[in-house]
Amino acid sequence: KAGVTQTPRYLIKTRGQQVTLSCSPISGHRSVSWYQQTPGQGLQFLFEYFSETQRNKGNFPGRFSGRQFSNSRSEMNVSTLELGDSALYLCASSLNWRGGTDTQYFGPGTRLTVL
Amino acid sequence: DQQVKQNSPSLSVQEGRISILNCDYTNSMFDYFLWYKKYPAEGPTFLISISSIKDKNEDGRFTVFLNKSAKHLSLHIVPSQPGDSAVYFCAAKGNSGGSNYKLTFGKGTLLTVNP
Numbered sequence: 728k729a730g731v732t733q734t735p736r737y738l739i740k741t742r743g744q745q746v747t748l749s750c751s752p753i754s755g756h757r758s759v760s761w762y763q764q765t766p767g768q769g770l771q772f773l774f775e776y777f778s779e780t781q782r783n784k785g786n787f788p789g790r791f792s793g794r795q796f797s798n799s800r801s802e803m804n805v806s807t808l809e810l811g812d813s814a815l816y817l818c819a820s821s822l823n824w825r826g827g828t829d830t831q832y833f834g835p836g837t838r839l840t841v842l
Numbered sequence: 843d844q845q846v847k848q849n850s851p852s853l854s855v856q857e858g859r860i861s862i863l864n865c866d867y868t869n870s871m872f873d874y875f876l877w878y879k880k881y882p883a884e885g886p887t888f889l890i891s892i893s894s895i896k897d898k899n900e901d902g903r904f905t906v907f908l909n910k911s912a913k914h915l916s917l918h919i920v921p922s923q924p925g926d927s928a929v930y931f932c933a934a935k936g937n938s939g940g941s942n943y944k945l946t947f948g949k950g951t952l953l954t955v956n957p
Contacts, residue, residue, distance in 0.1 A: 731885070733885075760944070760945070762945075769947055769948070769949045769950065770886075770931065770933075770945075770947040771947075772944040772945065772946070775943070775944065782943070783943050783944055785944065815883075817885050817886070819885075819945075824943065825943065828874060828891065828893055830876065830888055830891060831876075831888070831945060832888055833878070833885035833886045833887070833888075834885050835883075835884055835885045836883075836884070836885045838883070
């Protein structure tokens with residue numbers, strides 16, 4: 728089975744721009760979660776999607792949004808980019824995530840640099 | 843408020859010896875714990891997990907121990923190999939609704955295995 732894929736792998740944007748990142752989960756997985764990794768804050772949860780619905784949300788401003796399509800692929804969007812948004816953005820997929828021992832599998836991440 | 847803590851930022855061991863990575867948590871709603879290994883510029887790779895109904899889970903060279911009363915878990919790697927050198931993250935998932943349905947990560951421990 729192919730793993731979680733994320734595109735693009737690297738992005739450079741300037742302040743004020745917006746960006747869209749894409750994630751394709753493992754085949755058969757319906758839950759997709761997004762995380763932000765920075766040196767200072769570590770890995771922090773952004774949101775989770777299941778069956779095209781946002782099921783859970785972390786403590787990030789409204790500039791961070793996402794969506795999920797009927798094939799479980801997911802996108803996240805960051806509008807009005809700030810320097811502090813520079814980070815590694817990770818996508819993780821799982822079968823359901825509500826199951827007791829379901830596991831999240833991560834993609835390689837998208838490295839976003841905001842200049 | 844750091845709910846999952848990895849108090850050792852780094853650990854260095856000799857090849858062939860045991861590596862012990864520790865993790866403490868404060869949220870009693872956590873009932874499923876996972877360890878991930880991460881290389882620079884890659885996504886975390888799932889290693890091993892443990893449910894709160896168990897106190898030990900073993901998979902090859904990796905064993906995770908859970909002490910619920912102390913809210914402490916540890917990952918043992920025996921024998922350690924140079925290829926194990928990476929950052930290890932402890933993560934926890936809650937068992938009830940809302941914000942507990944997400945992975946909460948520790949800050950990570952950099953393991954270096956010396957030949």
